[in-house]
Amino acid sequence: MSRRVVITGVGVRAPGGAGRKEFWELLMSGRTATRRISFFDPEPFRSQIAGECDFSSEAEGLTPRQIRRMDRAAQFAVACAAEALADSGLDVEETGRHRVGVSLGSAVAAATSLEREYLVLSDSGRRWEVDTDYLVPHMHGYLAPDVMAAEVAWHAGTEGPTMLVSDGCTSGLDAVAHACDLITEGSADAMIAGASDTPITPIVVASFDAIKATSTRNDTPGQASRPFDATRDGFVLAEGAAVFTLEELGHARRRGAHVYAEITGHATRLNAYHMTGLKTDGREMAEAIRTALDQGRTNPTEVDYVNAHGSGTKQNDRHETAAFKRALGEHARDVPISSIKSMIGHSLGAIGSIELAACALAIDQGGIPPTANLENPDPECDLDYVPRVARDERVETVISVGSGFGGFQTAVLLQAPKGGRS
Amino acid sequence: MPKMSLTDLRRILVENAGEVEGTQLDESLLDVGFEEIGYDSLALMESAAAITDEYGVEVPDETLADLRTPRQFLEFVNSAPVVS
Amino acid sequence: MNKPVWITGVGVTAPTGLSRDEHWKATLEGRSGIAPLTRFDTSGYPSTLAGQITGFDPAAHIPKRLLPQTDISTRLALTAAAEAIENARLRPEDTTDYDMGVVTSNATGGFDFTHREFRKLWHQGPRSVSVYESFAWFYAVNTGQISIRNGMRGPGNALVAEQAGGLDALGHARRTVRKGTPIVVTGGVDSALDPWGYASHISSGRISRTTDPARAYLPFSADAEGHVPGEGGALFLVEAEESARARGVVPLAEIAGYASGFDPEPGSGRPPALRRLIEAAVADAGLRPADVDVVFANAAAVPEDDVAEARAIREVFGPGGVPVTAPKALVGRLGSGGGPLDVATAVSAFGADTIPPTGTDIEVPEEYGIDLVGARPRTARLGTALVLARGIRGFTSALLLRNPPLH
Numbered sequence: 001m002s003r004r005v006v007i008t009g010v011g012v013r014a015p016g017g018a019g020r021k022e023f024w025e026l027l028m029s030g031r032t033a034t035r036r037i038s039f040f041d042p043e044p045f046r047s048q049i050a051g052e053c054d055f056s057s058e059a060e061g062l063t064p065r066q067i068r069r070m071d072r073a074a075q076f077a078v079a080c081a082a083e084a085l086a087d088s089g090l091d092v093e094e095t096g097r098h099r100v101g102v103s104l105g106s107a108v109a110a111a112t113s114l115e116r117e118y119l120v121l122s123d124s125g126r127r128w129e130v131d132t133d134y135l136v137p138h139m140h141g142y143l144a145p146d147v148m149a150a151e152v153a154w155h156a157g158t159e160g161p162t163m164l165v166s167d168g169c170t171s172g173l174d175a176v177a178h179a180c181d182l183i184t185e186g187s188a189d190a191m192i193a194g195a196s197d198t199p200i201t202p203i204v205v206a207s208f209d210a211i212k213a214t215s216t217r218n219d220t221p222g223q224a225s226r227p228f229d230a231t232r233d234g235f236v237l238a239e240g241a242a243v244f245t246l247e248e249l250g251h252a253r254r255r256g257a258h259v260y261a262e263i264t265g266h267a268t269r270l271n272a273y274h275m276t277g278l279k280t281d282g283r284e285m286a287e288a289i290r291t292a293l294d295q296g297r298t299n300p301t302e303v304d305y306v307n308a309h310g311s312g313t314k315q316n317d318r319h320e321t322a323a324f325k326r327a328l329g330e331h332a333r334d335v336p337i338s339s340i341k342s343m344i345g346h347s348l349g350a351i352g353s354i355e356l357a358a359c360a361l362a363i364d365q366g367g368i369p370p371t372a373n374l375e376n377p378d379p380e381c382d383l384d385y386v387p388r389v390a391r392d393e394r395v396e397t398v399i400s401v402g403s404g405f406g407g408f409q410t411a412v413l414l415q416a417p418k419g420g421r422s
Numbered sequence: 423m424p425k426m427s428l429t430d431l432r433r434i435l436v437e438n439a440g441e442v443e444g445t446q447l448d449e450s451l452l453d454v455g456f457e458e459i460g461y462d463s464l465a466l467m468e469s470a471a472a473i474t475d476e477y478g479v480e481v482p483d484e485t486l487a488d489l490r491t492p493r494q495f496l497e498f499v500n501s502a503p504v505v506s
Numbered sequence: 507m508n509k510p511v512w513i514t515g516v517g518v519t520a521p522t523g524l525s526r527d528e529h530w531k532a533t534l535e536g537r538s539g540i541a542p543l544t545r546f547d548t549s550g551y552p553s554t555l556a557g558q559i560t561g562f563d564p565a566a567h568i569p570k571r572l573l574p575q576t577d578i579s580t581r582l583a584l585t586a587a588a589e590a591i592e593n594a595r596l597r598p599e600d601t602t603d604y605d606m607g608v609v610t611s612n613a614t615g616g617f618d619f620t621h622r623e624f625r626k627l628w629h630q631g632p633r634s635v636s637v638y639e640s641f642a643w644f645y646a647v648n649t650g651q652i653s654i655r656n657g658m659r660g661p662g663n664a665l666v667a668e669q670a671g672g673l674d675a676l677g678h679a680r681r682t683v684r685k686g687t688p689i690v691v692t693g694g695v696d697s698a699l700d701p702w703g704y705a706s707h708i709s710s711g712r713i714s715r716t717t718d719p720a721r722a723y724l725p726f727s728a729d730a731e732g733h734v735p736g737e738g739g740a741l742f743l744v745e746a747e748e749s750a751r752a753r754g755v756v757p758l759a760e761i762a763g764y765a766s767g768f769d770p771e772p773g774s775g776r777p778p779a780l781r782r783l784i785e786a787a788v789a790d791a792g793l794r795p796a797d798v799d800v801v802f803a804n805a806a807a808v809p810e811d812d813v814a815e816a817r818a819i820r821e822v823f824g825p826g827g828v829p830v831t832a833p834k835a836l837v838g839r840l841g842s843g844g845g846p847l848d849v850a851t852a853v854s855a856f857g858a859d860t861i862p863p864t865g866t867d868i869e870v871p872e873e874y875g876i877d878l879v880g881a882r883p884r885t886a887r888l889g890t891a892l893v894l895a896r897g898i899r900g901f902t903s904a905l906l907l908r909n910p911p912l913h
Contacts, residue, residue, distance in 0.1 A: 270608060
């Protein structure tokens with residue numbers, strides 16, 4: 001009898017609202033939460049807009065010591081983990097500390113703290129050999145960013161398998177998929193899984209400026225993220241996090257936990273093509289979708305909603321459209337597909353988990369979030385990309401996909417809990 | 423007197439995008455596409471940034487995509503105004 | 507019942523050598539790769555030693571087009587991957603693309619590369635940042651570059667768990683094979699020996715300040731005062747039994763057991779994870795502790811951690827119950843590369859019926875109760891080897907290798 005994995009807790013910190021409730025309200029309202037960068041003066045940069053979070057470490061209940069040592073992304077992760085654990089009511093001690101692990105995703109992890117410390121150590125870039133008198137003891141935890149997973153494990157008191165999954169922009173999907181594997185094979189009964197990234201810092205903004213991947217619609221930040229729209233001009237960088245309590249189904253049922261959704265399939269494929277480029281045919285993403293559907297013994301026609309990667313670069317939107325057609329056949333034209341990046345931007349490694357949270361809430365609450373700013377569809381992106389207005393529809397079977405630098409293509413299949421919710 | 427010669431372009435490409443094994447960028451490749459020679463769009467973006475630094479010539483994003491061969495690239499740089 | 511998963515190819519880039527064989531020879535001879543760091547002027551630094559790879563000419567190993575876009579860690583990873591693939595006689599171009607996956611571990615990313623870009627950003631302005639920065643730095647870069655170089659389109663992952671991450675990559679590679687991908691390139695390589703990366707190592711408070719390379723990293727010694735950071739690691743071809751058989755390849759080792767966990771929060775009073783994970787990895791292989799022929803220790807060289815590791819080994823195997831070795835004393839701690847390099851060394855040990863030495867005579871305190879293989883190798887018939895890794899902050903993994911019946 002194979003072990004099944006369900007989501008029993010959700011925690012979200014995304015632009016436009018803290019917590020899963022505000023997050024879901026934002027998505028269903030179709031409002032956008034991208035704005036001009038306020039964390040530093042963006043004037044010297046090509047792209048000057050981002051999805052920033054109004055995050056207060058103190059209001060989250062973090063202690064002064066935690067705030068001092070933890071990178072912003074780690075703080076987001078701990079805040080989301082706390083929300084997810086409380087939501088699920090999981091008692092780690094009762095389950096067994098060794099039986100609960102942590103799998104977190106992040107693409108650039110401690111970038112914000114690295115840059116802050118770099119400026120001190122190098123005297124604002126003047127020194128190549130840095131001044132070791134200014135080293136803080138936490139510097140090693142910024143160099144090797146797995147500390148984010150350690151912080152969550154310490155917070156929750158877990159001692160099971162613990163790691164950071166850093167697959168670039170698919171990290172948020174892959175970290176959850178990894179946690180599913182650990183539960184399915186019996187290495188854990190529950191996992192705290194999700195992802196966090198806080199990349200709104202000059203080095204990351206500059207690195208995407210360099211490849212001209214980000215939007216320059218600097219005068220209208222709220223309309224800058226325009227996936228599948230003919231006038232899109234790149235993605236909008238963002239920060240955020242989402243963390244789940246995942247459990248083996250029997251474990252969740254025995255405690256009478258509320259089940260948001262079951263994760264019934266997941267797959268990653270590499271495209272072996274280019275570190276940043278995508279072929280137009282969508283072949284590997286389609287393969288990932290098909291493999292996830294096979295695992296879930298689900299026909300393409302059963303899919304009620306697809307949460308797209310929808311970053312808003314021309315190459316992605318066309319690649320993805322081709323992948324949907326390849327994997328879902330005729331059904332690709334019928335199924336609603338949307339990109340929530342249109343509202344909250346692209347938080348790199350975190351966004352996969354944030355999008356999974358949207359999918360879990362879509363199943364649990366009923367409803368399909370729209371693609372904001374989709375006014376003039378790109379004729380080559382000729383599917384139902386749910387323009388601007390949310391739909392009040394029940395969904396039971398949902399696919400979420402991601403695509404990232406390095407060639408990663410991931411699909412995760414979520415389904416309404418069979419036999420009803422408890 | 424042109425600002426940039428084929429030799430200069432070759433040097434800049436090798437420095438910023440690496441040498442393509444078994445290929446020497448010479449006259450015979452003037453009209454061959456960069457992709458075919460072995461240089462992708464990232465290679466050209468990195469090289470264009472270096473050209474701005476060295477020659478004071480800006481290559482706008484839209485233009486860069488249209489400069490498909492070494493000849494087109496050289497013609498653009500050598501006819502463009504120096505901005506800095 | 508799970509079918510065996512084999513290691514069929516090994517590639518090494520380490521301070522002790524730029525191939526599996528060079529590394530093994532240096533290890534047997536106790537030739538250390540630890541020396542004063544020469545990559546920058548260390549005169550203002552409280553520590554000055556490193557396990558630095560010297561004599562590596564990247565252009566001899568990887569296409570020149572990749573040079574401007576890769577950090578040294580990625581160049582080393584591509585080089586080790588090429589050796590592993592060749593060692594396993596795999597021809598990727600003749601193999602179905604989806605049948606080959608890539609799972610690597612990387613703890614510090616392309617740090618030297620990114621340090622240069624940080625400097626350009628703050629010295630020359632945003633427009634000077636390289637187009638390659640967006641991927642040369644991030645932790646998934648080695649998985650991506652190995653996949654592209656070899657046309658591997660199966661499942662891919664990049665795991666980060668400090669020193670334990672390299673073993674986690676091998677454990678996940680085994681999982682990936684069991685789930686149906688017959689061939690996976692896996693392992694880990696790290697390097698952060700630029701002035702900022704090296705300083706960041708120092709900030710851990712665990713780096714030896716000794717200037718004598720022979721005395722700087724002395725695991726399990728009463729004089730232990732920390733470790734030396736190093737660079738490099740190992741990559742492997744991991745393969746399903748049917749696939750190896752069909753290709754007519756001789757297996758080098760079986761990944762027979764694996765377990766991973768995390769230490770309790772410091773100060774909680776609960777015991778560390780290592781003992782239960784040793785037991786779990788041994789049980790996962792269907793063995794008993796008495797079946798383990800050698801332990802490759804984590805060897806922190808921080809007294810408190812050495813005591814804890816010695817206790818875990820002693821409690822599972824009995825006082826002096828199993829030979830323990832720590833050849834990493836010759837290269838330093840390699841982050842995600844450390845566990846994989848130990849696995850590579852263990853594979854060579856299987857082939858040579860020899861336990862490699864720690865490389866130096868170490869006087870182990872009596873109360874540790876472990877039989878440390880010191881300066882000289884020891885002849886022994888090895889059926890199994892247990893590799894341990896404990897990362898800073900508590901990431902802990904154990905991997906049990908089995909010597910194939912015929913080698």
